[in-house]
Amino acid sequence: MSTAKDMAGEDMPWDEVTPEAARKLLVAAVEAFAEQGYHATTTRDIAGRAGMSPAALYIHYKTKEELLHRISRIGHEKALEVLSGAAGIEGTPSERLAEAVSSFVRWHAGRHNTARVVQYELDALSDEHRTEIVELRRRSDAVVREILREGVESGEFDVPDVPGTTLAVLSLCIDVARWFNTQGRRTPDEVGALYADLVLRMVTAQK
Amino acid sequence: MSTAKDMAGEDMPWDEVTPEAARKLLVAAVEAFAEQGYHATTTRDIAGRAGMSPAALYIHYKTKEELLHRISRIGHEKALEVLSGAAGIEGTPSERLAEAVSSFVRWHAGRHNTARVVQYELDALSDEHRTEIVELRRRSDAVVREILREGVESGEFDVPDVPGTTLAVLSLCIDVARWFNTQGRRTPDEVGALYADLVLRMVTAQK
DNA sequence: CTCGCCGGTGAGCAAGCGCTTAGTGCTTGA
């Protein structure tokens, strides 16, 4: 079976953000937002983590909210890329669902700081920015729903409520960002494998 | 099959909080924290929603953090009560797991404002208060893990990784508080039934 | 060498924050 393990979005994070000072500030912000949340993080804290003065932030970003928006947009794009890359491999719906779930979970575990900001700080975005991000989330939803639909069609899956099950599968993956801890016993690979198995059992038709 | 539908924690919310002014403030705080998060909520906002002056808050609570702690503690106790009440019914591990999941999910959906604060604002608590709350969460974990263990022992369940699956089941239930929306199409009962079914399929041994 | 440009800084402003305090009116028991 082919793998999407080395898909985009897992290596060289944030290298598309330039110049270097802007990237350093953004990386510092991801760390701070993930640890304490957007509203509990001060611009002074972000600048301090990046080793710069508070005013430096405003050379590269108009507001603190714009910084969150950049993180959220790039993060969502990466996550969607990982998910649809995995869903697009050749294979049966079961194989594709397993690949999609394990890759998506691996991303949420391996990059749990980014994922936490991306998934749990949506409310802090302006209405306009949030609307844009929600559209990206709808696309993730569509990817999973389509695999389930195909599996039901082929008879591989037995899923009475496709939209509800789609929601549950994505919810399960996303929540990894909340509890996953680098100090914990499990590696991202292990969690991805466990979750792929659990999800397959949720949808597979019994013989 | 017996039901835990009318278990504690779903009716007459917060009626243990007295006097009335303290309860009104607490209910207002739950609403505000759920909508905007703890750090984005001001004491003026809470007092305003309760129809009182900002200073009134400090007659009933020492700090804003103490208010969060009260919400978090009572909420966790209610959630644990719902979960272990459902897990304690007579029946096979499958029946008990289904009841536990559907009740727990129903609580997270039906009282999603409280659940959101309880589940997603833990970081805002002081170290001391958080330690106390984490202990309550460990007990929820133990309830689910014990059902899984018994099901494996009886041969009803096939669960290679009991701790990991426990985590996944609880994570699935908890995340309901994040996405559940009163305007949505599903009722708490429907989501509870769907999730109980999905979880049973995750753990049931194939014949 | 000098000048202009530009990423970066130090100091600080206006606003809003959590919380306090002096005072007010209502209730209550002798």
Next chain:
DNA sequence: TCAAGCACTAAGCGCTTGCTCACCGGCGAG
């Protein structure tokens, strides 16, 4: 009837916040 005690308010204190602005050093072009 009235003093004490109570829940509550108006005003505001000290501080931190997001953000601004006058200024500065280094560097490439003429």
